[in-house]
Amino acid sequence: xxxxxxxxxxxxxxxxxxxxxxxxxxxxxxxxxxxxxxxxxxxxxxxxxxxxxxxxxxxxxxxxxxxxxxxxxxxxxxxxxxxxxxxxxxxxxxxxxxxxxxxxxxxxxxxxxxxxxxxxxxxxxx
Numbered sequence: 001x002x003x004x005x006x007x008x009x010x011x012x013x014x015x016x017x018x019x020x021x022x023x024x025x026x027x028x029x030x031x032x033x034x035x036x037x038x039x040x041x042x043x044x045x046x047x048x049x050x051x052x053x054x055x056x057x058x059x060x061x062x063x064x065x066x067x068x069x070x071x072x073x074x075x076x077x078x079x080x081x082x083x084x085x086x087x088x089x090x091x092x093x094x095x096x097x098x099x100x101x102x103x104x105x106x107x108x109x110x111x112x113x114x115x116x117x118x119x120x121x122x123x124x125x126x
Contacts, residue, residue: 030116032082037122038072038100038107045076046125049102053080056095056110064094072100079118086115100125 038046055066070078085094099108100123107125
């Protein structure tokens with residue numbers, strides 16, 4: 001009888017491990033994206049503005065090296081992927097500062113990039 005209980009326990013344990021592995025391997029990470037929208041002081045979108053993204057130091061003193069740059073499209077939008085920074089199970093991703101500039105005008109904005117979402121921020125250049 002003890003052998004039967006041990007065998008049953010072993011079978012269920014093995015089944016649990018296999019199912020756990022299958023379920024966890026089915027998880028598909030969603031993209032972590034920062035969408036920057038650049039506008040001028042009149043509220044018009046700015047095509048061709050250069051946007052740089054750098055990490056802000058946190059209260060805990062930890063620092064992630066982030067240095068990204070992109071150019072806005074005709075809708076004043078540039079997207080930055082943070083899939084290389086975010087790891088599944090992590091809470092929050094990073095606090096960044098965005099700087100936008102074009103033809104001597106500039107503006108900046110800080111934002112918290114959230115995991116597995118598209119975080120949107122508008123930067124006004126003056």
